[in-house]
Amino acid sequence: MAYCPKCGIKVEGDNQPCPLCSFHIPKVNEEREAIVSVRKFPKTANPYPAYLRRVLNRIFIFLSLLVLVAVCLVFYIDYSLNDMFTWSRYSNLSILAGWVVLYFSFGYVQSFYKVIIGIGLDAFVLLFGLDIFNGRLEWFFPLAFPIIAGATVISVSYWSVIRALSVRGFNMIGYFFMAIVILSMWINFFIHNYQNKTNPLNWLIVTILQLLPVLLVMIYVKYGMPERIKQKIARKFHL
Template sequence: MPYCPKCGVELEHTVKNCPLCAFPMPKINDDANQPVYENKFPQPENIYFENLLKIKNQVFFTLSILIFSAVLVLMTIRSFFRVIPPAITYSIISVISGWFYISILFGYIRSKYYSTLSLGFITLCLTYGLDHVDGKLTWFYSYALPITILAVLVLLLLLYLYNRSRLKNQFVFVPAHLCISISLFSAALECILDFQANRKIHLSWSLIVFIVLMSIALILISLYYKLPDRIKEKIKRTLHI
């Protein structure tokens, strides 16, 4: 308890003036008397992603140096030695395209949709360059362009279906959506090949692939929605999913 600094009488905490000598009581900060504890433990910080990004950048930088060194070597060989210029040109185009593929696969484009579109664009540039080495375009417009566009559309569809069902049981929906995408791609691919070969569009092998994969997809999806919850839980426990 506090005491009056003038007369020494014992006082209550709420008293502002001494009742004996009327001396005003000074304000005492109780927090100042409490011991201050220093936190000796470091602040927790997750540096895993920072270290992973640093390693990824170092690997990409190393690969970039190797790739552009290879391009310079190939260009030097083409300029001075004149050894099969078309083959050297094919190699230069492929190596440069490989660098762009690696940059996308390393995840520098965060959006999966933009990454898919970028992969399609790089593939179109690669196939155009390979077909245009001899100064003529023979198979780019007839095969490379429609097949690449088809593959990009199928991948975008697969990403869309995956994003819609990513909160559900992926053990069921990922294989089902993959089967649907492959079946559609195979059917459209055979149509493109028949059309470019000036043949009547007739589904043969792609029809078999389409029926089998679509049946598997429908079975998986129907089992997920039609099975009772008790059986679903039993299957999950059995398969550890």
């Protein structure tokens, strides 16, 4: 529907004389006016994340090519010297395991749970391969397997507690140190068990003694530390 620009009445179509004043009505592009009326302002977008992603992709591709060259070179040197693959199996397995960690570090997996499980599986494959290359499994199942499984479970549990309880600030650091202490005692238990030196009572006492300072520090920070010091530390470390 068009309007006469002279007398203002509605007319059936544009680009024709007005029936009232005979003024010639100019042609109007209604679709263009509708688009302009909808898009009054330009679409805002932050180009920095996309630019950063492109840069990271290029760096990761370059590092992946270096890893591929290193693996091929190590295999070639080993085979040239020994007419078979000996030490290169250990080296290349470690290089590939490091490449997997690099893949997770570049943000290609967004879920923190998937990152933890992926790194845990990567450690399983690495340690299993290093043990089996000797011709027999000696230390993987009694030592490496429970340690990696425990570290994975503790990491997932820590992140789940942080999210479920909405833990922030100093409490987050306290929970982190508690998880580190539990993990260290878990590792210590299986190392002593592998060496046939495990004493459950002594292990329990040492665990309590290591957890006690962390608990005391958390209690002091929660109830004894002045609020102004808390605020300074929070601003300093962005807690």
